[in-house]
Amino acid sequence: MTRTAPDRAAYAALxxxxxxxxxxxCMVVVSESSREWLTNGKWFSTRQAGAxxxxxxxxxxxxxxxxxxxxxxxxxxxxxHFVAGLSxxxxxxxxxxxxxxxxxxxxxxxxEKHKLHGWALFPTDDETVALIARNHSVLxxxxxxxxxxxxxxxxxxxxRLTHRLAVKNGVDQPQTYLPKNQxxxxxxxxxxxxxxxxAFTQGANDSTDSKAWRAGDREALLSSYDEACALxxxxxxxxxxxxxxxxxxxxxxxxxxxxxxxxxxxxxxxxRQYATDHGLESSYVESADVxxxxxxxRPLLKALSSTGLVEVEFKRDPRDGRYKLLDINSxxxxxxxLGSQAGTDFPHLLWxxxxxxxxPETRGLAGARWVRMVPDLPAVLKEIFQGRLxxxxxxxxxxxxxxxxxxxxxxxxxxxxxxxxxAWQAWKWRAKAKPFSGVADERPQxxxxxxxxxVAGIPPAIGAxxxxxxxxxxxTARNSPGKSGSLKxxxxxxxxxxVATYKRPQTLDGLLRSLVQQxxxxxxxxxxxxxxxxxxxxxxxxxxxYENTREITFQYFxxxxxxxxxxxxxxxxxxxxxHILFIDDDEVACPDWVARLLKALKEYDADGVFGPSVPFFxxxxxxxxxKGVRLFVDTIPVTPTGTEAGLTWTCNCLVKASLLRGxxxxxxxxxxxxxxxxxxxxxxxxxxxxxxxxxxxxPAFEYWPSGRTRVSYLVRRSLMGGSFHTRxxxxxxxxxxxxxxxxxxxxxxxxxxxxxxxxxxxxxxxxRTYWEMKVASxxxxxxxxxxxxxxxxx
Numbered sequence: 001m002t003r004t005a006p007d008r009a010a011y012a013a014l015x016x017x018x019x020x021x022x023x024x025x026c027m028v029v030v031s032e033s034s035r036e037w038l039t040n041g042k043w044f045s046t047r048q049a050g051a052x053x054x055x056x057x058x059x060x061x062x063x064x065x066x067x068x069x070x071x072x073x074x075x076x077x078x079x080x081h082f083v084a085g086l087s088x089x090x091x092x093x094x095x096x097x098x099x100x101x102x103x104x105x106x107x108x109x110x111x112e113k114h115k116l117h118g119w120a121l122f123p124t125d126d127e128t129v130a131l132i133a134r135n136h137s138v139l140x141x142x143x144x145x146x147x148x149x150x151x152x153x154x155x156x157x158x159x160r161l162t163h164r165l166a167v168k169n170g171v172d173q174p175q176t177y178l179p180k181n182q183x184x185x186x187x188x189x190x191x192x193x194x195x196x197x198x199a200f201t202q203g204a205n206d207s208t209d210s211k212a213w214r215a216g217d218r219e220a221l222l223s224s225y226d227e228a229c230a231l232x233x234x235x236x237x238x239x240x241x242x243x244x245x246x247x248x249x250x251x252x253x254x255x256x257x258x259x260x261x262x263x264x265x266x267x268x269x270x271x272r273q274y275a276t277d278h279g280l281e282s283s284y285v286e287s288a289d290v291x292x293x294x295x296x297x298r299p300l301l302k303a304l305s306s307t308g309l310v311e312v313e314f315k316r317d318p319r320d321g322r323y324k325l326l327d328i329n330s331x332x333x334x335x336x337x338l339g340s341q342a343g344t345d346f347p348h349l350l351w352x353x354x355x356x357x358x359x360p361e362t363r364g365l366a367g368a369r370w371v372r373m374v375p376d377l378p379a380v381l382k383e384i385f386q387g388r389l390x391x392x393x394x395x396x397x398x399x400x401x402x403x404x405x406x407x408x409x410x411x412x413x414x415x416x417x418x419x420x421x422x423a424w425q426a427w428k429w430r431a432k433a434k435p436f437s438g439v440a441d442e443r444p445q446x447x448x449x450x451x452x453x454x455v456a457g458i459p460p461a462i463g464a465x466x467x468x469x470x471x472x473x474x475x476t477a478r479n480s481p482g483k484s485g486s487l488k489x490x491x492x493x494x495x496x497x498x499v500a501t502y503k504r505p506q507t508l509d510g511l512l513r514s515l516v517q518q519x520x521x522x523x524x525x526x527x528x529x530x531x532x533x534x535x536x537x538x539x540x541x542x543x544x545x546y547e548n549t550r551e552i553t554f555q556y557f558x559x560x561x562x563x564x565x566x567x568x569x570x571x572x573x574x575x576x577x578x579h580i581l582f583i584d585d586d587e588v589a590c591p592d593w594v595a596r597l598l599k600a601l602k603e604y605d606a607d608g609v610f611g612p613s614v615p616f617f618x619x620x621x622x623x624x625x626x627k628g629v630r631l632f633v634d635t636i637p638v639t640p641t642g643t644e645a646g647l648t649w650t651c652n653c654l655v656k657a658s659l660l661r662g663x664x665x666x667x668x669x670x671x672x673x674x675x676x677x678x679x680x681x682x683x684x685x686x687x688x689x690x691x692x693x694x695x696x697x698x699p700a701f702e703y704w705p706s707g708r709t710r711v712s713y714l715v716r717r718s719l720m721g722g723s724f725h726t727r728x729x730x731x732x733x734x735x736x737x738x739x740x741x742x743x744x745x746x747x748x749x750x751x752x753x754x755x756x757x758x759x760x761x762x763x764x765x766x767x768r769t770y771w772e773m774k775v776a777s778x779x780x781x782x783x784x785x786x787x788x789x790x791x792x793x794x
Contacts, residue, residue, distance in 0.1 A: 156329070344364040611700060
């Protein structure tokens, strides 16, 4: 970002860290009343023209419908979103250019070419709002503006100035720090975890892939700061404490204001949210009477001299019960169409104000609801599956008055494309998501881990060929026949590693080597429990070659009945450690695997930690599967370390031993042939109150031979996944018939949608395979509703 010298001087005065607060932040001096530029009678007659809505998502769609239903001509300037342009109320839609300079000239040329003088501009995203505010004096001569000038807007646009404004007005907020450099961060005294975020968006780059980086300790904070500095100006980086609590603690005060005085307003709870590449967005919102946040928001808006549409976001801190300011959005917000059901149709009310009408003060009614159905369904299913939401309760939330974000009976076309579009967006997000962060590429050398020829092209790791200490540890454990060691006596923690194996001696050998070479904390020792599911005991001779040392011991057991649950149960029953780790026999662990999982468990005060399981291939793997691997596996978390684990697995995890020893089994033998025994166990533990998180810094690497690089394998894997997830959902529900019906309809809808997308994506092998997997997954769900389960281990 480039500032002129006066801009830098003004900003330095506003952000002087030696002064608690600059009065200049609070004293907004406007050379003319907001009503003058808002109605703009100097330049235009009172004749009503039309509206230019800038943006193409569901927010823009809400503005288009609000105005179009009143007979107002609406054009849409769409970005990469396009549902707003498909509305029957959009008279025309044009492509919105990318660069700020191009955008300003584009607006000026558009006005002259099509005689749009006096049309109203309705921006729907932060960057466009800032563009209009910075060029207010130029644009107001051609358009009616709904955005305040930059000297007003910047106090809400720049989160650093918003923070100082909140301090001045006595509004609680998360503890906030504005570091100048890495040295200040290293010396920062703060309570972890914290959030590192940008004060405002600086164009389109990778820093916009998420609103924030979460850091659980100082090391992670310094690493995140370096990453953020590579993507954005260090001046715009700020740090805030993490406020605990879920979506049910999120509240908003939204209003149409003139000179800081609300003319129409509503308070709401943002009850459910879903993940996007920009963080969390609301999927279900309900209006409610929350006088506490209204009392907090009104002084802020007055201090801002806010004019136009504005949303003030709060989160209730469960630790002290206080509402804390998160953000101020001076534009239309995700759920603004809730107002049409609550008596505050915000875009049309703003239209009336800019044309000189006086409207009475209006408070939005409580009890109205807003839902964006497609992304809300996964959030609902997760809550039902985890026992936090009953199906009947969910259905009650859909009673009127209800406003859909996209669907409308009088305007159905946008809804028909919304589901495929969101699926495409989810694919893009997952495809570009990093499989793990904060750790070097540690995928193993095939020559070391798996002596089979052909595994190449993978960076060295595990330290086998370049770590002398690790090599010596391996030789001691592997080649010392007749020496039987015992665990070191000064150890304070024994960790038990459970491995179930079946006819995979080469990959099992690679796994055991990676365990021998673990860089363990000084007070930790390992006991490795290998349970062989092969009646011929094919793994016994290999395990017997590994002798015990003071840091690691090996035990071999046989469980001949073909049932993965029984095999895992034998391993758990023979553990003696305080913590139990699970890893598969076709994987290898990163060098600090145990240490990183233990660190995350302690840091986030969790009961269990799940690390990524990242595939690696030999030289025969086709290019399409290498490109699409992040889509084809669901054991690579796309959320930050410390995030609550949704999907769970035993291919890379650590749990407190007390959890497993307190329940029968613990793995259910009913899932022994179908798979899903791990998901079933961990979901049962969640319902008992266990808390599980992800740790992206502790990967395990799964070898995929040529047999797994075929579409048929991926389809079977998806069929199994859909089958056991549906089976677990039904088993966990109390009203099984209703849940079965719900899941049946869901499987049919998404199965047919996926089938259509297979045809659309046919030219691309990656896309086609992905949607074929979705068809298979929903087929598995459909069959599971009727009690037919795919048997993966038959």
